[in-house]
Amino acid sequence: AQKITQTQPGMFVQEKEAVTLDCTYDTSDQSYGLFWYKQPSSGEMIFLIYQGSYDEQNATEGRYSLNFQKARKSANLVISASQLGDSAMYFCAMKKPNNNDMRFGAGTRLTVKP
Amino acid sequence: KAGVTQTPRYLIKTRGQQVTLSCSPISGHRSVSWYQQTPGQGLQFLFEYFSETQRNKGNFPGRFSGRQFSNSRSEMNVSTLELGDSALYLCASSLSRGGSYGYTFGSGTRLTVV
Numbered sequence: 748a749q750k751i752t753q754t755q756p757g758m759f760v761q762e763k764e765a766v767t768l769d770c771t772y773d774t775s776d777q778s779y780g781l782f783w784y785k786q787p788s789s790g791e792m793i794f795l796i797y798q799g800s801y802d803e804q805n806a807t808e809g810r811y812s813l814n815f816q817k818a819r820k821s822a823n824l825v826i827s828a829s830q831l832g833d834s835a836m837y838f839c840a841m842k843k844p845n846n847n848d849m850r851f852g853a854g855t856r857l858t859v860k861p
Numbered sequence: 862k863a864g865v866t867q868t869p870r871y872l873i874k875t876r877g878q879q880v881t882l883s884c885s886p887i888s889g890h891r892s893v894s895w896y897q898q899t900p901g902q903g904l905q906f907l908f909e910y911f912s913e914t915q916r917n918k919g920n921f922p923g924r925f926s927g928r929q930f931s932n933s934r935s936e937m938n939v940s941t942l943e944l945g946d947s948a949l950y951l952c953a954s955s956l957s958r959g960g961s962y963g964y965t966f967g968s969g970t971r972l973t974v975v
Contacts, residue, residue, distance in 0.1 A: 792966035847894045848917045851904040
């Protein structure tokens with residue numbers, strides 16, 4: 748069975764600084780996808796970044812990068828130059844190929860301080 | 862380009878009643894998945910529809926059902942509502958079922974059962 752663990756219920760970061768949100772996963776599958784989503788207080792889930800299990804390079808999308816360490820089964824999200832608008836819940840998720848049953852972690856609430 | 866549209870945004874129902882939630886995916890997206898989000902259980906997968914067929918189902922009782930129409934719009938039905946069904950119900954659409962296609966989520970329907 749697939750399982751996602753986010754050990755940081757809450758994180759604080761100063762505006763313009765970088766922050767790392769932790770995510771570890773457990774799966775016996777060789778092929779899988781890892782995702783990060785942002786959920787502001789409005790409730791909508793916003794897709795941030797994707798990493799495939801066979802991707803050799805760490806994924807990057809603007810200020811977001813994914814620190815993928817396959818042997819350690821970790822997929823940490825790094826947000827550079829934090830902005831006040833980054834304050835939200837962040838979810839790490841995983842799914843198998845050709846299967847849209849996505850498993851989510853419990854989430855990390857990030858607060859950016861001015 | 863219109864996003865994923867969920868209606869209604871808010872709903873209050875009484876125990877024992879039934880409810881139908883609607884989701885219109887992004888144009889061209891053929892996969893629609895439903896998730897239940899509660900403070901205690903987090904985000905849990907309900908089911909996925911692709912080309913009008915249910916492809917996956919999560920661990921929910923039979924009171925939860927859904928369907929997808931030929932235009933990819935999807936409905937979710939919960940019969941005999943219980944207090945524990947109070948949650949944010951999120952619908953997500955994707956172009957396909959595999960690969961790096963992250964979901965695009967709607968803003969959700971917040972259901973309160975009293």
